[in-house]
Amino acid sequence: MLLEVNNLKKIYTTRFGGNQVQALTNVTFDVEEGEYVAIMGESGSGKTTLLNILAALDKPTGGDVLLEGKSIVHLGEKEISAFRRKNLGFVFQDFNLLDTFSVKDNILLPLVLAGEEYTTMRGKLHPVAQQLGISDILEKFPYEISGGQKQRTAVARALITNPRLILADEPTGALDSKAASQLLKLFRQINEAGQTVLMVTHSTMAASHAKRVLFIKDGRVYHQIYRGQMENEEMYHMISDTLTLLATGGDHYE
Amino acid sequence: MNKGNRGMYRKLAMQNIKNHHRTYVPYILTCICTTAMFYIMNFLNASKGVGKLPHGADVQMILVMGTWVIAIFSVIFLFYTNGFLMKKRKKEIGLYNILGMEKKHIARVLFWEICVVAAVSLVLGIFLGIVGSKLMFMILLKLIHMPVPLGFEVSVDVIGNTVLLFCIIYLMSYLNNLRQIHLAKPVDLLSGEHVGEREPKSNWLLALMGLLCLGGGYYIAISTESVLTALTYFFPAVILVMIGTYCLFTAISIVVLKLLRKNKKFYYKTRHFVSVSGLIYRMKQNAVGLANICILSTGVLLMISTTVSLYVGRESVLEGRYPREIQMQVEEQELSDLETISETLLQEYELKAEDELRFHFTNEIMLREEDGFVSQPEGGYTSEMTDKVVGVAYIPLDEYNLYSGREVTLKENQVLLFVNTKKEYNKDEIRIKDKTLQVKEELEEIFIDVKSYLPTTTTYYLVVDSLDTARKMVEGAKYGSPVCSFFMYNLEGDESRFIDFTDELMERMRDKYQDEVYWMVEGRSANRDTFQRIDGGFLFLGVFLGCLFLMGTTLIIYYKQVSEGYEDHYRFQIMRKVGMSKKEVKSSIRSQILMVFFLPLVMAMIHIAMAFPLISRLMALMYLTNVPLFAVCTVATAGVFAMVYGVIFLFTARTYDKIVNV
Numbered sequence: 083m084l085l086e087v088n089n090l091k092k093i094y095t096t097r098f099g100g101n102q103v104q105a106l107t108n109v110t111f112d113v114e115e116g117e118y119v120a121i122m123g124e125s126g127s128g129k130t131t132l133l134n135i136l137a138a139l140d141k142p143t144g145g146d147v148l149l150e151g152k153s154i155v156h157l158g159e160k161e162i163s164a165f166r167r168k169n170l171g172f173v174f175q176d177f178n179l180l181d182t183f184s185v186k187d188n189i190l191l192p193l194v195l196a197g198e199e200y201t202t203m204r205g206k207l208h209p210v211a212q213q214l215g216i217s218d219i220l221e222k223f224p225y226e227i228s229g230g231q232k233q234r235t236a237v238a239r240a241l242i243t244n245p246r247l248i249l250a251d252e253p254t255g256a257l258d259s260k261a262a263s264q265l266l267k268l269f270r271q272i273n274e275a276g277q278t279v280l281m282v283t284h285s286t287m288a289a290s291h292a293k294r295v296l297f298i299k300d301g302r303v304y305h306q307i308y309r310g311q312m313e314n315e316e317m318y319h320m321i322s323d324t325l326t327l328l329a330t331g332g333d334h335y336e
Numbered sequence: 337m338n339k340g341n342r343g344m345y346r347k348l349a350m351q352n353i354k355n356h357h358r359t360y361v362p363y364i365l366t367c368i369c370t371t372a373m374f375y376i377m378n379f380l381n382a383s384k385g386v387g388k389l390p391h392g393a394d395v396q397m398i399l400v401m402g403t404w405v406i407a408i409f410s411v412i413f414l415f416y417t418n419g420f421l422m423k424k425r426k427k428e429i430g431l432y433n434i435l436g437m438e439k440k441h442i443a444r445v446l447f448w449e450i451c452v453v454a455a456v457s458l459v460l461g462i463f464l465g466i467v468g469s470k471l472m473f474m475i476l477l478k479l480i481h482m483p484v485p486l487g488f489e490v491s492v493d494v495i496g497n498t499v500l501l502f503c504i505i506y507l508m509s510y511l512n513n514l515r516q517i518h519l520a521k522p523v524d525l526l527s528g529e530h531v532g533e534r535e536p537k538s539n540w541l542l543a544l545m546g547l548l549c550l551g552g553g554y555y556i557a558i559s560t561e562s563v564l565t566a567l568t569y570f571f572p573a574v575i576l577v578m579i580g581t582y583c584l585f586t587a588i589s590i591v592v593l594k595l596l597r598k599n600k601k602f603y604y605k606t607r608h609f610v611s612v613s614g615l616i617y618r619m620k621q622n623a624v625g626l627a628n629i630c631i632l633s634t635g636v637l638l639m640i641s642t643t644v645s646l647y648v649g650r651e652s653v654l655e656g657r658y659p660r661e662i663q664m665q666v667e668e669q670e671l672s673d674l675e676t677i678s679e680t681l682l683q684e685y686e687l688k689a690e691d692e693l694r695f696h697f698t699n700e701i702m703l704r705e706e707d708g709f710v711s712q713p714e715g716g717y718t719s720e721m722t723d724k725v726v727g728v729a730y731i732p733l734d735e736y737n738l739y740s741g742r743e744v745t746l747k748e749n750q751v752l753l754f755v756n757t758k759k760e761y762n763k764d765e766i767r768i769k770d771k772t773l774q775v776k777e778e779l780e781e782i783f784i785d786v787k788s789y790l791p792t793t794t795t796y797y798l799v800v801d802s803l804d805t806a807r808k809m810v811e812g813a814k815y816g817s818p819v820c821s822f823f824m825y826n827l828e829g830d831e832s833r834f835i836d837f838t839d840e841l842m843e844r845m846r847d848k849y850q851d852e853v854y855w856m857v858e859g860r861s862a863n864r865d866t867f868q869r870i871d872g873g874f875l876f877l878g879v880f881l882g883c884l885f886l887m888g889t890t891l892i893i894y895y896k897q898v899s900e901g902y903e904d905h906y907r908f909q910i911m912r913k914v915g916m917s918k919k920e921v922k923s924s925i926r927s928q929i930l931m932v933f934f935l936p937l938v939m940a941m942i943h944i945a946m947a948f949p950l951i952s953r954l955m956a957l958m959y960l961t962n963v964p965l966f967a968v969c970t971v972a973t974a975g976v977f978a979m980v981y982g983v984i985f986l987f988t989a990r991t992y993d994k995i996v997n998v
Binding site: 137139160164168178187190191192194197203223225 | 534535600601604605606609613614616617907909910911912913914915916917918919920
């Protein structure tokens, strides 16, 4: 098992100790090596909180997260950074590229942080850039390229460290439909090449590309769908129906 | 518009100021301080209390300059700061616009805001000014050695001036804000800050120009030997260095950073990677601000170090200018006349003369050409001559022997040579006009440093065999003086009578010579007061303006920190997500900021160090020839300044940390 999430709880307390907000009530699920999992839910359902905890950017109030059997919840600040660098790759809705770096330097950033030699870096850069179709724009800066290109740069940055797990947070959120479908195709290819992907989204379209979809509501995993032999279109309808049920009060579903 | 609505705009304005307290509080504080400082300076130069003091008018002349400097500084600086505040608020204003406020309504909110700022800063500023003016008055009097009178003065005129000046400034700021709102489209206003900025281009031409300007300025400062040249080239040098500084921060820095980036081995290291690329952008946004900080700091350092040294070194200045307590001089008359006049008067005043010096002396302003010295041509001094103008002075041998205790003999065509710039002449012959003289010996020192009479130029002192020879050497010279008799001595006795003695001595000389011949009497004590007024006035002005500029520098630093903070917050988060630890991110950002803010300080120090030779030559014009004293004052000023700068940096860095760590 690559990732195990056990009874995860997260309670936010407002600064003066007044109100408590329960973002995650009790979340449990597993991700196996080579899977492509989408987590769906409406805004406020706790998706982002979950992702932040998985990325070790936030600490849970209770429960545990194990990556390859090792808990990441109790790591110290220094280990967490190294852990993140070695094991995780991130793709965000708003790309999170640094304006001050060229496309190439943005991609190399995690490797530089890891202290690798320039020659090794260069060796890793070209295959990834080729795979993502951004070899021509390596010397450009983020403000000079399109949204789709930016997101592919971000994917390249996530991939270059050869991570155990890619975490994507609404990766198609800021893209037009053409760029979005290109990106989803890309994710699929990456996954088929053996990369484990965990994506958080509320786009049915995006989720329909995944092999498994988890639905979160009120801080709990409510339901999941496996693709099995389904085509994208079939998957799309299935997700869409589930969302309708959830929205109209899917209590009976459990 | 009905009454309720008007109240709403006012409330909204108050609310806005409260919400933006991080940027508005320092702005209002600056407004208050500049208002108070303007009031104080204007009060001092207009105050009857100061005017009534002996030499008060001189001091007020100096302070008028200060008032103008503060007025100009206030306009530029408050206008600039207001612009900065507006830039930060574009998004908010765009939002109002989209939420249905018309531009004229926004204008009304902004109007109330500036009214609040103006009212608060004028009331508090003038109050602070009135209180401070008394304090500053006392400090000024202390500095110029005057007794402090009782009483308290409030000048309505000065309040009027202050209100007028600052209302104009606020009005200008308001009009500028209106212009900005008017020009802007709501969508642009909304998207405001986060448009990815274009990477700055390497501008080799500008960088090269900057290097040349800096080099040129430094070269002038270091290589200039004569005081006259220093005076002529001082402002060109200042301008060159200023241009160079702007180029340094805008172009040279970028060129250097980009070269570093090209060096892959260096660039792709964790520490350098983030800093170098970050600095390229920071330099683009901050170059002009940093150059301003650098120039302001240099100005502060120069002002304070020179005025402090003049003040501290007053006695040495007085000694340089007046080698003895009393110096008397008369042209083409017997020296014994001077002695007679002095002796009678000394007896009347029950004083004794000591360290008496009697000598004769003649000199000519000449040009030093390759093959010798020639008379300065008719038509006077032109700027091409700057490097060649020298003084040539003649002293008779018997007087030299008397005061040096030596027994040198000279033939008619032989001379002893002394050059006051310590540069050895190193030739056996000296050719003056059509005469060639043999240099028998080059002297290490001469019995009296006649520097006080010819302070500005390189002077060649020639000891000649007799007074007649000296007289012949300057015969017919247009820019020469006839033989002067000098009589100088220190006074021993009741010091309180020195000044009266000097005045009376002057009267006696006037009785004897009328205006028929040129004569002069100077007393060190009699002139000490004037020096005290002027040095004290300058010191006051220097420190006062120094504080003002320092405040300006502080505010620029603070605002830079705040705006950087907001941007870095975003960068900080991305880097955290990509796998940099909190500590790494913090230290990397810290080091960038340190570099950005201490670069101007370091450059200012370098400027000062380079300017030192030039400034110390100019100080010689003010008779401050005590270079070590000036050096100590400069180093001390720089040290204090660096400490204050560091404290300000640490203080503002805390705000920065708060913003970044939200």
